Amino acid sequence: MEKFVAKNVDKAIEKGLYSLNISKENAEINIVQKEKKGFLGLFKKDAIVEIAPKKTFSEKEHNSVTSVKTTNKSEVNNNRKNKQFNNYKLDKEKIYHSLTEYLIDIIRNLQIEASVKNIKIGKKSVYIEFNTKTEGLLIGKHGLTINSLQELSQIYLNHQGLSYINVTLDVANYRERRSEILKHLAIKTSREVVAKGSPVYLDAMPAFERKIIHQTLQNNKYVSTQSSGQYPYRFVIVLPSDV
Numbered sequence: 001m002e003k004f005v006a007k008n009v010d011k012a013i014e015k016g017l018y019s020l021n022i023s024k025e026n027a028e029i030n031i032v033q034k035e036k037k038g039f040l041g042l043f044k045k046d047a048i049v050e051i052a053p054k055k056t057f058s059e060k061e062h063n064s065v066t067s068v069k070t071t072n073k074s075e076v077n078n079n080r081k082n083k084q085f086n087n088y089k090l091d092k093e094k095i096y097h098s099l100t101e102y103l104i105d106i107i108r109n110l111q112i113e114a115s116v117k118n119i120k121i122g123k124k125s126v127y128i129e130f131n132t133k134t135e136g137l138l139i140g141k142h143g144l145t146i147n148s149l150q151e152l153s154q155i156y157l158n159h160q161g162l163s164y165i166n167v168t169l170d171v172a173n174y175r176e177r178r179s180e181i182l183k184h185l186a187i188k189t190s191r192e193v194v195a196k197g198s199p200v201y202l203d204a205m206p207a208f209e210r211k212i213i214h215q216t217l218q219n220n221k222y223v224s225t226q227s228s229g230q231y232p233y234r235f236v237i238v239l240p241s242d243v
Contacts, residue, residue: 016051
């Protein structure tokens with residue numbers, strides 16, 4: 001059966017019948033997913049239906065006999081697994097596409113003109129890069145805007161059943177530049193801690209940025225690091241190793 005997607009079930013069925021050039025009476029219809037409106041534009045889902053022409057008795061009988069003669073059980077199972085994998089892959093790509101549309105709508109509401117420049121999909125990650133003439137506005141002070149959008153993206157994927165996917169939003173190579181800044185900050189802070197012999201408390205930052213601080217200093221035998229505070233104000237403390 002072929003899958004058809006639309007904003008609601010009726011439109012999905014209408015789309016499928018038109019595509020297959022059959023009437024509703026001559027179609028087998030299976031509703032895979034009903035539409036969901038979501039909340040404030042978040043977590044909304046399109047309707048998905050499966051449609052195939054109804055088979056006549058003679059067609060079913062013929063297919064049954066042919067299947068017994070020519071197809072073994074392992075081939076059927078392999079084909080079914082491949083179909084499920086392909087459908088799952090297409091569903092993930094569709095979710096990523098919906099995510100980019102959702103983000104572009106938010107960005108436009110912020111009075112920022114931007115477009116999706118590049119998407120890199122990994123097994124457990126997705127990297128989305130934007131293109132804009134006002135990159136400073138999209139990044140925000142200390143990355144506040146783009147970090148907030150990235151957090152919204154993670155929530156979106158979690159509600160789509162992709163909680164294991166790590167999403168990264170980027171513009172004008174900001175993530176790489178920010179990473180270098182944080183590494184220099186970590187090294188500079190470690191020297192300050194050793195010189196003073198007392199802990200240094202860094203500003204609050206998101207988990208993925210705190211991770212860079214921890215990783216940069218993890219092999220430094222003179223200092224140690226730990227995260228403290230309550231979300232969303234968690235921060236890193238750099239301490240002398242003997243503390």
